[in-house]
């Protein structure tokens with residue numbers, strides 16, 4: 001059986017390893033098009049603050065693939081012929097497969113504004129981007145970050161730590177609008193401003209113009225900001241262009257079923273490229289987060305190996321550290337209509353927590369949460385959401401004191417009351 | 421035969437000897453707030469429950485780590501965090517559905533139970549056998565693990 005994985009990011013690498021474990025004899029080829037060993041985009045912020053070198057971003061040691069008998073090819077797949085089960089690579093060569101995994105990830109997109117193609121306007125998505133950013137973002141340089149979404153906020157800290165003068169421009173009315181509500185997003189903004197970051201929300205960049213050695217960034221509010229570097233972090237799209245004409249069903253991403261299989265038998269998709277089930281909404285969406293990419297990679301690989309493992313949907317979740325203020329969101333963090341919720345809001349201490357419960361027979365089930373300024377035992381929020389545990393009397397207790405999530409979980413899973 | 425920590429809330433008196441022993445082993449000082457095993461209090465029932473990582477087979481933390489900082493100790497089965505590799509991204513802390521890998525602000529990295537290399541101090545310190553280190557296959561092994569792991573739809577350990 002020839003197994004081919006397109007894309008050597010975290011999803012592709014976990015899939016290759018899972019396949020190897022499930023089938024010691026399988027023929028496994030992992031194809032990645034970036035001119036570096038398989039690495040994690042997530043590690044880029046730590047490269048930018050020089051906590052690690054480039055090798056520190058690598059997903060595994062370089063010998064790992066050979067040791068695991070995974071054939072790693074540094075090529076770009078240019079097309080897929082699903083009828084003949086053959087891939088064409090960038091050098092014109094072809095490869096036959098029996099089972100195929102598309103794990104080609106996503107790429108950043110930028111709005112069509114004047115000056116977006118200037119040489120010192122960059123995305124922060126690849127190691128190559130990171131090198132270019134590091135070359136310009138020095139102590140005292142002026143940097144404008146376009147977009148305070150999740151990725152924008154992830155790199156914000158790294159930029160501040162490099163000592164740049166940072167302005168962040170966000171179209172939405174608050175920072176990370178898809179992860180934090182008004183209150184928590186508002187606190188985050190206040191925190192950033194206190195740390196010396198110039199944050200402009202409800203603001204659009206209208207043009208970027210060359211001005212001597214640097215640039216001028218114009219906003220719809222009539223502001224003009226000097227910039228040596230503009231970083232665009234305005235969203236991502238799945239890498240699906242090379243699948244055109246293959247017959248593989250694509251919408252926002254590659255549409256997959258509950259086995260992460262596409263509309264074509266023996267072709268699977270996983271990670272940032274896959275439009276798969278969201279645990280909370282039941283809708284098929286592209287989540288584009290690391291935990292989903294690695295969970296997908298594993299499930300797709302087990303199905304490719306001939307097991308039958310269902311994907312029940314991934315819980316959308318994020319953790320963000322913004323200059324020391326840590327925030328999280330999980331599942332339906334905005335709540336469901338008619339569902340109960342409980343909130344702690346202590347702006348002076350930069351603390352926020354919101355738990356959201358379901359409705360009807362799920363009225364005592366946790367369906368979402370967001371927090372600011374908390375770290376301990378936070379993963380249990382995922383556990384509570386995903387196991388749909390009925391909290392019973394613990395719901396009321398959480399309504400009184402939402403910080404007792406761990407006690408609620410333990411009590412519900414260890415049946416404490418019964419062992420007395 | 422691999423051994424596991426077996427935690428029995430029914431036997432726990434809340435004396436916190438385990439937290440003391442753990443922090444002393446890991447930090448060289450008594451600092452229960454940094455203990456990797458935690459005793460939770462249920463004042464309504466007058467109960468206590470010691471809790472730490474079950475070294476679960478799924479190892480969501482290990483799978484999601486972007487930089488290969490979490491590995492399996494082949495001798496004990498424990499999932500170990502390599503401090504020199506961990507970048508402190510915290511993605512493991514949200515991925516672990518048991519909430520047993522935590523970010524430590526003081527170090528900028530995460531910490532979790534490593535079974536003390538196969539001789540866990542908490543079990544030795546516990547005066548009531550609420551924490552014992554026993555064969556993984558022994559009778560009654562880990563309600564917590566069995567129940568919790570099965571209740572998660574994304575768990576599909578093979």
Ligand SMILES: Cc1cc2nc3c(=O)[nH]c(=O)nc-3n(C[C@H](O)[C@H](O)[C@H](O)COP(=O)(O)OP(=O)(O)OC[C@H]3O[C@@H](n4cnc5c(N)ncnc54)[C@H](O)[C@@H]3O)c2cc1C
Pocket residue numbers: 006007008009010011012031032033034040041042043044045075076077078103104105106124125126151154155239242270271272273288289290291293318319509511
């Ligand atoms: C700066 C930064 C910080 C981030 N931080 C976080 C975070 O804190 N938490 C979080 O959850 N997520 C974070 N993310 C998102 C996370 O990195 C992605 O969700 C994750 O990388 C998805 O993994 P993947 O394997 O699906 O895709 P990718 O990592 O994108 O890997 C896909 C690979 O396939 C290659 N490829 C594409 N097309 C082809 C082709 N035709 N042929 C061959 N190869 C191809 C791509 O070049 C790429 O190398 C961050 C992303 C960035 C950029």
Ligand code: SF4
Pocket residue numbers: 481484485486487488489490501505506507508509510511512513529530
């Ligand atoms: S916090 Fe450290 S151990 Fe956890 S996922 Fe990030 S790098 Fe890995």
